Amino acid sequence: MRPKKTILCVDHNEQTLSVRTFLLETRGYRVIALATAHEALDVVQQSVPGSIDLLLADLLLPQMDGNELVRRAKQINPALPAMLVSGTVTSFERASSADVFLPKGACSPVEMLERIRVLVARKRGPKKAVAPVQPAALAQAS
Known part of the structure; x- marks a missing residue:
């Protein structure tokens, strides 16, 4: 069984x-789960x-909004994917630090779960080095 993915909510x-x-x-x-x-x-x-x-x-949290939370969290861990959710549809302009913004009520739980699945699956980590393709290898392949 694969290990469970951890979501900080x-x-x-x-x-x-x-x-x-x-x-x-x-x-x-x-x-x-945190408040x-x-x-x-x-x-x-x-x-x-x-x-x-x-x-x-x-997005709308007391003392520090979600956008600021994401910005600070990404300073600590730049590879951490982030999703902001807000009940005010027009506030997406304020959600510039997040990878994904979803308006509450305007998206279904199924859509939210799918977005989460995609974000967790493509979690950014160190890029794997890819060897450059040599022109001679291309010529032989043709």
Whole structure:
């Protein structure tokens, strides 16, 4: 069995957080559910790079918005994929630090899960070196 992917899920709304946690856990993800951006930054700071597969946060958080959370988390771990979700559809302009922005209510849970699956699957890590193709090898292949 392959190891579970870990999602750091941040939302100040307790009900939304528990629903999102349930949705993700029933799909096989390990979820670290937190209510504040500061707690999330602490977890990112203390975690081994690569141990968190996705940061999923609400855009509108108290004290520090989700965009700032993503910006700071990416300073700590630049390879960490991030998704912001917001109930205000027009706030996507403020979500410039995230890899994906989804408006709450305008996307289905299925769409959200698919976006998460894609982000976790293409989690950025060190690029593998690819040997350059030699012109002689191309000529022989023809």
